[in-house]
Amino acid sequence: MHEIDVFMIGLSKTIWANEPMDLIPSVIKYGDIDVALHVRLWKRRREMVPYFRTDLLNPGQCWRDAPTSWNVKGYTEHYVQLDDGPIPVGVMIARELRDSGSSSALCTDLTLGKLRLVSPDLILVDPEPPLAEILAELHTANGGSWRGLPDAIAILPNGRIAMREAKVAKKDRLNPNQHNFARIARLVLGSDLDLAVVEWGYDAAE
Numbered sequence: 001m002h003e004i005d006v007f008m009i010g011l012s013k014t015i016w017a018n019e020p021m022d023l024i025p026s027v028i029k030y031g032d033i034d035v036a037l038h039v040r041l042w043k044r045r046r047e048m049v050p051y052f053r054t055d056l057l058n059p060g061q062c063w064r065d066a067p068t069s070w071n072v073k074g075y076t077e078h079y080v081q082l083d084d085g086p087i088p089v090g091v092m093i094a095r096e097l098r099d100s101g102s103s104s105a106l107c108t109d110l111t112l113g114k115l116r117l118v119s120p121d122l123i124l125v126d127p128e129p130p131l132a133e134i135l136a137e138l139h140t141a142n143g144g145s146w147r148g149l150p151d152a153i154a155i156l157p158n159g160r161i162a163m164r165e166a167k168v169a170k171k172d173r174l175n176p177n178q179h180n181f182a183r184i185a186r187l188v189l190g191s192d193l194d195l196a197v198v199e200w201g202y203d204a205a206e
Helices: 089-101 131-141 174-192
Strands: 003-007 012-016 027-030 033-039 049-052 079-080 085-087 103-109 116-118 152-153 161-166 191-200
Touching: 027 152, 027 191, 033 116, 079 089, 079 191, 085 089, 089 116, 089 152, 089 161, 089 191, 131 152, 131 174, 161 174
Parallel strands: 033 191, 161 191
Antiparallel strands: 003 012, 027 033, 079 085, 103 116, 103 152, 152 161
16 A cells, blocks of 8 residues: 555645545636546656557447557547556546436547447447437537537436546646636536546656
8 A cells, every 4th residue: 555646636635555546535627617537547657658559440349459659640649558458548437427427428528529339348339329419419519529528528317417537636727718618518408417526647667
């Protein structure tokens, strides 16, 4: 067991690595309102790595089969580093949502502006109703753009729509597009929206 200094976008706390993260209450301003800030000790690669080109895959293919490239508009990414290799942080969040009883828990990927959806099992999928209709309505309300779409989406057991934006600790901040999308999502979904931020990557994998 070891100590980790956690910097929660304006807060600081030393915790034990096995301390339940959601027992550390925190909020963050996201689209003009306070939402929950969840802390996860998922490790990242020490350096950013080439982007997995999901835009070159089709539904049914595995995310890990995507080619990688340093050269697509300089795309690199922080991935969660597991024992069997890297995966998108949105997939980690989707797995948590699925395991807590949510349906249609998916990671969103916007490589080159095109939306791809990745299942908790790393398979590219097409959205099914009602999530497909919800995404279409959000896309239209956002001016026909996916800019600002959070990293994971799911339908919670209570029927609300979970959206989770992931940020690497001490490296990321919510940007204007993400704040704007949060405002639009609230207008479209109202009280059915369950919005939160997941902060991760406090430590790098060896």
